[in-house]
Amino acid sequence: MAARNALLGFLERFDRRWIFLAMGLAIVLPLLYPLGLPADPSPMVKAVFYAIDDLPAGSTVLVSVDVDPASRPELEPFFHAAVRHLKKKGCKLVFLTLWYQAPPLVEHWIKDDVESASFPGDRPYRSGEDYVWLGFREGKAVVIAGIGQDLAATFNGQDAAGTPFAELPVLRGFARLADFPLIVLVSAGAPGAKEYVQLVQSRYNLKIVAASTAVSLTDLTPYYQSGQLLGLAGGMVDTAEYEILVARFLGLDPKEGVGAKALDVLNIGHLVVIFAIVLGNVIYFAGRRR
Amino acid sequence: MHTLPWFDVVGFWIGIFLTFAILSYLYKDNPFYKLAEHLFVGVSIGYVITQQYYNVIKPNLLERLAPAHWTDALRPSVYWIPLVLVALLFARMVSRRIAWLGRYPLAFVVALYAGIQINAVAESDLAEQITVSTRSPIVPKKDVNDPATTVRDLASLPGFTPAVAEKVVAARVAGRRYGSVDELADTPGLTSAQRQDLRDAIADFHGLAAQAAVEPGHHDGFAIASRIFLLIGLCASLVYFYFSAPQTGALGKVARFGVYVLMVGFGASFGSTVQGRLALAVGRAMDVLDKDKSPELAAQIHGPAVSIASIVVILVGIVVWEKVYLPRHPRP
Numbered sequence: 001m002a003a004r005n006a007l008l009g010f011l012e013r014f015d016r017r018w019i020f021l022a023m024g025l026a027i028v029l030p031l032l033y034p035l036g037l038p039a040d041p042s043p044m045v046k047a048v049f050y051a052i053d054d055l056p057a058g059s060t061v062l063v064s065v066d067v068d069p070a071s072r073p074e075l076e077p078f079f080h081a082a083v084r085h086l087k088k089k090g091c092k093l094v095f096l097t098l099w100y101q102a103p104p105l106v107e108h109w110i111k112d113d114v115e116s117a118s119f120p121g122d123r124p125y126r127s128g129e130d131y132v133w134l135g136f137r138e139g140k141a142v143v144i145a146g147i148g149q150d151l152a153a154t155f156n157g158q159d160a161a162g163t164p165f166a167e168l169p170v171l172r173g174f175a176r177l178a179d180f181p182l183i184v185l186v187s188a189g190a191p192g193a194k195e196y197v198q199l200v201q202s203r204y205n206l207k208i209v210a211a212s213t214a215v216s217l218t219d220l221t222p223y224y225q226s227g228q229l230l231g232l233a234g235g236m237v238d239t240a241e242y243e244i245l246v247a248r249f250l251g252l253d254p255k256e257g258v259g260a261k262a263l264d265v266l267n268i269g270h271l272v273v274i275f276a277i278v279l280g281n282v283i284y285f286a287g288r289r290r
Numbered sequence: 291m292h293t294l295p296w297f298d299v300v301g302f303w304i305g306i307f308l309t310f311a312i313l314s315y316l317y318k319d320n321p322f323y324k325l326a327e328h329l330f331v332g333v334s335i336g337y338v339i340t341q342q343y344y345n346v347i348k349p350n351l352l353e354r355l356a357p358a359h360w361t362d363a364l365r366p367s368v369y370w371i372p373l374v375l376v377a378l379l380f381a382r383m384v385s386r387r388i389a390w391l392g393r394y395p396l397a398f399v400v401a402l403y404a405g406i407q408i409n410a411v412a413e414s415d416l417a418e419q420i421t422v423s424t425r426s427p428i429v430p431k432k433d434v435n436d437p438a439t440t441v442r443d444l445a446s447l448p449g450f451t452p453a454v455a456e457k458v459v460a461a462r463v464a465g466r467r468y469g470s471v472d473e474l475a476d477t478p479g480l481t482s483a484q485r486q487d488l489r490d491a492i493a494d495f496h497g498l499a500a501q502a503a504v505e506p507g508h509h510d511g512f513a514i515a516s517r518i519f520l521l522i523g524l525c526a527s528l529v530y531f532y533f534s535a536p537q538t539g540a541l542g543k544v545a546r547f548g549v550y551v552l553m554v555g556f557g558a559s560f561g562s563t564v565q566g567r568l569a570l571a572v573g574r575a576m577d578v579l580d581k582d583k584s585p586e587l588a589a590q591i592h593g594p595a596v597s598i599a600s601i602v603v604i605l606v607g608i609v610v611w612e613k614v615y616l617p618r619h620p621r622p
Contacts, residue, residue, distance in 0.1 A: 020316050027568075027575045043448060046487075050451035073573025074566065100341040138346040141406050156349065198410040202418060214566035218559045226422040228414065235562065236569040248483070258582045262572045269568045 011283045019276050026272045030264040036255060037267050041241040044224055048209045048231030049245045052085050055182055060092040060170065062180045064187070064196070065109075068101035071188035071213050076109065077259035078211040078239040079186050081246040083113045086184075087122055088250060092170050094180070096134040096155070098143055098191045103136050103160070119250045127161070128168045135160025140191040141199060148177045148200040178204040182230075185210040192216070197223050211239060236262050294590050302591045306578045307600040314604050321611055322604050423524055429513035431503035434458060434468050448498045449491025454484050468504045523551040 041049070055061070063082070067075050086093060093114065097106055110133055112118070114125045125131045134155050137143045146154035152165050152175065165171050174180060177200055185208060187193040193210035197220075201208055207230055212220050214235025224232040233242045240259030247254040254260055311326035354369045375395035382389035432443055444455035457479045468474060475488040491498040496512035526548035529541065537545045575581075578597045580588035
């Protein structure tokens with residue numbers, strides 16, 4: 001009994017910084033020494049892959065990249081994988097963002113993956129002909145409602161570099177959201193996938209796939225279950241699974257992707273969190289009984 | 291090899307140093323943490339102000355009001371309206387007696403967003419979600435041999451895609467009759483990956499074998515149980531929010547069950563949140579260890595070496611701060 005009380009006393013005085021240290025090790029060690037734990041893409045993620053894969057070659061796809069630096073680890077791998085997937089299908093790309101924090105990130109990613117060859121057999125895309133970056137437009141939900149009706153009016157008829165829409169061959173025949181065969185949302189929060197579904201998906205019967213942060217996943221899953229989203233990849237795990245599917249499609253090594261490298265860390269990290277929750281409950285209930 | 295400009299390399303180094311400066315808060319509040327915190331707040335505000343000015347105020351207001359000639363300065367324009375509305379926001383700074391004027395622009399914004407959202411949410415969140423939640427609980431298996439089973443029906447099955455569904459329908463039209471669900475993987479024209487996906491999907495207890503059949507009259511037991519549970523859980527959750535009668539007796543028990551259903555939902559949200567927060571830490575760890583960069587970039591940045599240097603600088607700095615600075619400058 002005395003030993004048990006001593007143990008409980010020790011646990012009650014347990015410095016929470018040991019948990020931080022354990023979590024730090026759980027993150028760093030699997031990165032340095034990868035375990036290669038298996039990953040089986042979920043149906044929701046496969047649905048994203050197949051929605052893009054079933055596009056006719058050469059389609060023009062709208063990609064709304066609504067991200068900020070905090071969501072970068074979860075969504076950047078998805079963006080790269082989706083762009084490679086779309087480029088492999090020969091799709092033309094129209095990028096825009098509703099988040100003021102996004103332009104520096106998106107411009108950097110476009111430079112890396114769109115304007116450069118990003119996988120064997122790929123070619124650099126030319127601005128205006130193969131892709132266009134419309135940039136950021138303030139207004140949140142109002143912008144979504146606006147591009148549902150008129151893309152040019154919402155973006156003052158020009159792309160981020162000031163080129164008039166009339167001089168952008170990639171936009172010929174694409175005046176509003178309903179003209180695009182698929183809309184890909186890389187969505188860190190509001191405004192994002194939820195607002196697209198609420199404001200324009202039902203109204204114009206749009207085909208939309210989305211990648212979101214893990215925090216938004218439970219909000220968005222009902223939209224996938226009801227068919228309002230054709231596919232949904234939520235958080236780093238789903239992003240990694242999609243990255244693996246695209247790597248297989250492109251004939252690349254799936255384990256080399258950034259998301260795939262993070263999967264080991266998430267698995268071990270979650271074990272630490274579960275252990276901490278169990279430990280906390282043991283201390284709480286044992287202390288209450290005492 | 292792509293060579294980074296020196297300022298980009300220094301930028302990566304500053305990012306690594308600031309990461310450890312923020313993490314130093316785990317020890318205690320200290321000058322390195324304060325430096326990183328103030329930098330973050332300052333840079334964020336500066337960025338927001340410039341973005342809003344150059345993306346909103348300048349193109350949408352100032353440039354539209356800017357006269358081509360001084361004589362046009364007072365020419366009537368609809369763009370004076372937003373300028374006046376913005377000015378009204380500051381009325382309370384002039385006098386408390388005219389502070390009420392500031393409510394008009396706010397009312398305008400609230401009404402605008404309410405107008406946009408009300409119909410949209412009613413349609414997408416209420417109508418669509420109620421339609422899905424109240425579907426018939428009797429779910430027949432999809433008969434792959436039935437000519438009435440369309441590509442769209444088949445595409446929703448586990449392991450299927452629209453492309454696979456089209457091939458199955460094409461095989462059926464060509465006279466193929468499936469003797470069992472396992473035979474779907476032998477459909478002509480499928481790729482090896484598609485065949486494997488179909489075989490993997492059969493293995494699940496709520497997978498392809500549970501949802502598809504080769505003859506009519508079979509039901510999907512998992513889907514039936516799932517829909518009944520969804521309906522009961524939905525009703526019980528709504529009962530919890532029914533406050534017009536005391537939640538005692540049978541009503542109380544149903545409401546209690548509703549609470550458990552809600553708790554499951556909150557648990558799922560908590561799990562997702564944990565994953566999201568962990569992803570943030572993973573992102574920073576990959577950045578400082580150069581695991582998210584190509585070998586060429588990593589060779590120019592030397593993330594692990596800079597990390598060790600940053601940790602040493604911060605540790606030495608905190609020791610000096612505690613042993614030398616604080617004794618001479620005690621906090622009140």
